[in-house]
Amino acid sequence: MTVPPRLRRALVRMRRDIAFIAAGMTLHLLPLLLHFWVVMLLLGTVLDPDPDTPVVLAFTLPLLFVAGWGLTEPQRWRFRALCGVELPRLRFREIKRQFGYNLLIGPLLAVLEILLLALLLAAVAASLVLVWVWLVPSQWRRDHGGYAVPAGYLTAVGLPALAAVPPLAGGLVRLEILVGRAVLGVSRSDELARRVEDLTESRAGAVDAADAERRRIERDLHDGAQQRLVSLALNLGLAKATLTDLPPEAQQVIDAAHREAKDAIEELNNLVRGLHPAVLDELGLDAALSGLAARAPLPVRLRVDLPADLPADLPQRTAPAVEAVAYFVVSEALTNIAKHAREASRAEVTVTRLGEILRVVIADDGTGGADPSRGSGLRGLAQRVRSVDGTFRMSSPVGGPTMMSVELPCPM
Amino acid sequence: MIAEDSVLLRIGLVKVVEMAGFEVVAEAGDAQELLAAVGEHRPDLAVVDVRMPPGFTDEGVRAALSIRRDRPGTAVLMLSQYVEERYAADLLATNTSGVGYLLKQRVADVEEFIEALRRVASGGTALDPQVVAQLLVRRASDPLERLTARERDVLALMAEGRSNAGIAAQLVVSESAVAKHINNILAKLDLPKADADHRRVLAVLQFLGVGGQGASALAPGHHHPAP
Numbered sequence: 104m105t106v107p108p109r110l111r112r113a114l115v116r117m118r119r120d121i122a123f124i125a126a127g128m129t130l131h132l133l134p135l136l137l138h139f140w141v142v143m144l145l146l147g148t149v150l151d152p153d154p155d156t157p158v159v160l161a162f163t164l165p166l167l168f169v170a171g172w173g174l175t176e177p178q179r180w181r182f183r184a185l186c187g188v189e190l191p192r193l194r195f196r197e198i199k200r201q202f203g204y205n206l207l208i209g210p211l212l213a214v215l216e217i218l219l220l221a222l223l224l225a226a227v228a229a230s231l232v233l234v235w236v237w238l239v240p241s242q243w244r245r246d247h248g249g250y251a252v253p254a255g256y257l258t259a260v261g262l263p264a265l266a267a268v269p270p271l272a273g274g275l276v277r278l279e280i281l282v283g284r285a286v287l288g289v290s291r292s293d294e295l296a297r298r299v300e301d302l303t304e305s306r307a308g309a310v311d312a313a314d315a316e317r318r319r320i321e322r323d324l325h326d327g328a329q330q331r332l333v334s335l336a337l338n339l340g341l342a343k344a345t346l347t348d349l350p351p352e353a354q355q356v357i358d359a360a361h362r363e364a365k366d367a368i369e370e371l372n373n374l375v376r377g378l379h380p381a382v383l384d385e386l387g388l389d390a391a392l393s394g395l396a397a398r399a400p401l402p403v404r405l406r407v408d409l410p411a412d413l414p415a416d417l418p419q420r421t422a423p424a425v426e427a428v429a430y431f432v433v434s435e436a437l438t439n440i441a442k443h444a445r446e447a448s449r450a451e452v453t454v455t456r457l458g459e460i461l462r463v464v465i466a467d468d469g470t471g472g473a474d475p476s477r478g479s480g481l482r483g484l485a486q487r488v489r490s491v492d493g494t495f496r497m498s499s500p501v502g503g504p505t506m507m508s509v510e511l512p513c514p515m
Numbered sequence: 516m517i518a519e520d521s522v523l524l525r526i527g528l529v530k531v532v533e534m535a536g537f538e539v540v541a542e543a544g545d546a547q548e549l550l551a552a553v554g555e556h557r558p559d560l561a562v563v564d565v566r567m568p569p570g571f572t573d574e575g576v577r578a579a580l581s582i583r584r585d586r587p588g589t590a591v592l593m594l595s596q597y598v599e600e601r602y603a604a605d606l607l608a609t610n611t612s613g614v615g616y617l618l619k620q621r622v623a624d625v626e627e628f629i630e631a632l633r634r635v636a637s638g639g640t641a642l643d644p645q646v647v648a649q650l651l652v653r654r655a656s657d658p659l660e661r662l663t664a665r666e667r668d669v670l671a672l673m674a675e676g677r678s679n680a681g682i683a684a685q686l687v688v689s690e691s692a693v694a695k696h697i698n699n700i701l702a703k704l705d706l707p708k709a710d711a712d713h714r715r716v717l718a719v720l721q722f723l724g725v726g727g728q729g730a731s732a733l734a735p736g737h738h739h740p741a742p
Binding site: 322325326329330331333334336337338339340341343344345361364365368369372376380381382384385386390391393394396397398403404405 | 521523524527528530531534566571572573596597598599600601619620622623624625626645648649650651652653
């Protein structure tokens with residue numbers, strides 16, 4: 104027998120709603136019972152003083168307090184696991200809302216939940232009365248002749264009641280979600296603030312991860328390919344120096360290979376140097392920049408005005424992530440100038456730190472006309488600056504000079 | 516005495532050093548072995564890789580500094596994939612004689628490298644052109660502006676530690692022309708005239724802010740990043 108899909112969906116939904124309500128009932132009943140106990144005890148002290156009552160109260164009230172706070176987490180689980188509603192984790196200082204939900208609203212909801220579950224049970228019992236009446240000893244049936252008519256009425260009442268349960272359950276679940284969100288949820292601005300916090304954290308993690316990855320690549324190339332290439336060039340150099348009696352053709356081949364190997368080293372060095380030089384971690388930004396400036400194919404004047412290089416564990420040193428971005432900015436800008444700045448005869452790199460702002464200015468005397476919106480190099484540069492909340496400005500009027508100015512926040 | 520963690524390269528280095536007429540008394544794969552071997556064999560010259568186990572940062576520099584401190588007679592030639600003026604400054608801070616700091620790839624130009632080896636072993640200086648370029652980048656102002664382009668070239672070669680003959684060969688000019696340039700440079704920069712090569716190197720390096728009582732020379736051991 105196949106169940107029609109609509110019915111199956113309704114049944115699945117109903118099962119979920121009932122599970123949610125039943126779980127809610129158990130959680131909401133607990134404070135209700137505690138309330139009841141406390142009220143009874145208080146009434147007891149008024150009506151019939153008992154020396155033990157204060158002791159029991161002293162035990163019960165903390166229990167109430169613990170319930171008011173400790174039930175929040177099970178409630179969150181119930182909302183998440185049984186109906187897919189994510190409520191935020193509440194901190195202890197939002198205790199008032201938690202008490203309100205668990206100790207005041209919860210018991211009220213418990214009443215509704217009990218009513219609904221009772222309706223369900225009663226409706227099931229009533230609509231199936233003609234079935235289970237046969238389980239009753241036959242003597243009873245003989246004594247109550249004509250029971251079939253009331254049983255028929257019962258069934259007639261039970262079936263519509265049973266049909267009313269799913270929409271009612273659905274309504275109750277929606278009500279619970281509304282109430283839960285209103286009381287245990289967060290306001291829109293709180294949620295946004297929390298989201299920003301999360302995003303800031305995860306973005307910093309992503310930036311750090313990318314830096315770590317660059318370090319790893321740098322290290323792997325240094326320990327692998329670069330050593331091999333140097334070794335290759337060295338062997339070719341040895342061959343050139345020792346095999347002097349070779350025919351000139353062979354000499355030329357060795358010569359060319361030697362040159363190629365040296366060029367490859369140079370090229371790879373320049374590439375890796377732009378990634379994340381080891382000296383950046385060891386000695387900081389100032390020390391790392393002179394290497395960049397010296398490698399540029401045009402004269403560069405470098406002025407760095409930072410608090411003296413300090414050990415990495417002291418707070419005065421700029422954060423590694425910011426240093427990495429500043430280094431990348433200078434590296435990329437000098438590459439750009441070498442590639443695109445026509446007529447540029449010199450460049451100037453100035454790095455200064457003023458309070459909590461690290462300012463990097465790169466200027467060249469080329470003919471200008473650079474456009475940050477064109478060219479992926481400048482776009483990537485701007486993106487990486489933004490990744491640490493920096494600002495990127497560029498002025499490049501036609502005729503020059505071009506000036507790029509980057510400001511990076513580096514909180515103390 | 517050779518310290519280099521890459522076995523491939525160590526074999527090649529040994530060949531080149533032996534070609535230069537030196538005898539290799541010990542080889543080391545990390546800074547600890549290097550220091551132990553220097554203590555044991557008292558070599559005249561140590562060729563040291565900068566990045567070595569365990570941390571692969573600046574172990575070689577630190578080892579070189581401690582060799583220079585404990586055994587000032589030992590010449591040290593540092594090799595590195597990238598040269599950093601800051602390390603050069605550390606290395607030259609106390610004394611510029613018998614110090615070398617070159618890019619690793621210079622080993623491939625065997626004759627030139629052998630020449631640098633001999634220069635360092637005999638108490639001279641061998642600085643990589645790239646180190647000098649980095650030093651000049653920082654000093655791109657003041658009296659240097661008064662030098663002609665040719666004089667700047669000569670100054671850079673002087674800073675590398677080359678002799679007049681070496682500079683002349685490099686620039687393809689006569690030695691007397693080089694001597695004239697050098698006199699002009701010393702006059703323009705207010706540097707003392709000195710006959711001995713390495714005294715002259717010292718003066719130039721001091722002018723560039725490293726060596727001797729150099730202004731930016733940092734106290735050794737000021738930076739020890741966590742591994």
